[in-house]
Amino acid sequence: MNKSNTGNASPKIICISSGKGGVGKTSIAINLAAALAKNSRKVLLIDGDLGLANVDVALGINVRHTIRETVEQGRDPLSLLIEIMPGFHVLPASSGVPEMANLSHEEQVFLANTLEDTIDQFDYVLVDSAAGIGESVLWFNDWSQENIIILSPDPTSMTDAYALIKILHSRYGKKRFNLVINSVKSKKEGREVFEGIKAVLKRFLKIEPDFLGSLPVDNHVVKAIRNQKPFLITYPDSRASIAITEIADRI
């Protein structure tokens, strides 16, 4: 994704999505945030799954107040932030609130303005988006400057990632996509999956995506979610940690 973000400039807003559910968005978002924070960057991770939040669960944090209060009561998002480790804050969302997954247009505008007033102090803002191609997914992707798309080496995941990119390209004019291939058997497989989808994107949409890297299938990822801690912190030497550190260096 070109230069890394340091210090004073306005934050780099990056949306992480996948189309298909369960391909590793939340795991990758959390550990990417942790890796950036380890590199002395200030990171805000927004739980963009506004109606079915996951980030709080995956990090074992007890959430009382969520982004819902910002939307419904105008609460200052700064008062909602939870510090996970130095430099890494989370803006939590609510779970089981379908209205939040379908914000009205006015609410979206209000949320965008409020968030933009909040994020100045960060170097990176990561959004862990919901699965699917619902309005909130498209909206967060549109709001972000950079778009990371996660896919795995399986036909449904590849098709869904392609469909999401196609929508973001044709409806929102997005041209730059950064792909991460998750759950690969080898780096070679990750590269092949990337080249495969790249060929289709080039041929039909005239888009050339960027390859951010791949993440191996690694049981430490599963264990870390169960321990409710980033794998990068609990298992710093795992293959997943090494891979995520490389990806963090590229954004």
Place this chain on the structure above:
Amino acid sequence: MTSYISCNDPEAFFRIIEKQARHYPVEATRITGKEENLCGLFLFRKGLSRPERQKALGRVLKMAAAEPERAPEEGDDPICHVPKTLGEDSCQVTTEERAQLFSFLKRESN
């Protein structure tokens, strides 16, 4: 199925576009009416020369002038309508796209 954001507040929409325009090399100029209400936006590629800009504006004015005659013949669409081809289905993944995605996967598993 994805739905377009449906909204009946055009000013809010203009403000969103204006905001997005900051991320692109374009200039958004407000067109305001009576009492400063927002009637529309001009969007220009940044770095256009003055003559280029005037020529473009000239075209818009010409289209606006021709509008009263055009509308009864061709229907009521506003002069700068969204192309019809940009319909809801334009994003659907086609069979050709799928075929190529899958052809690669088949090669993989061999």
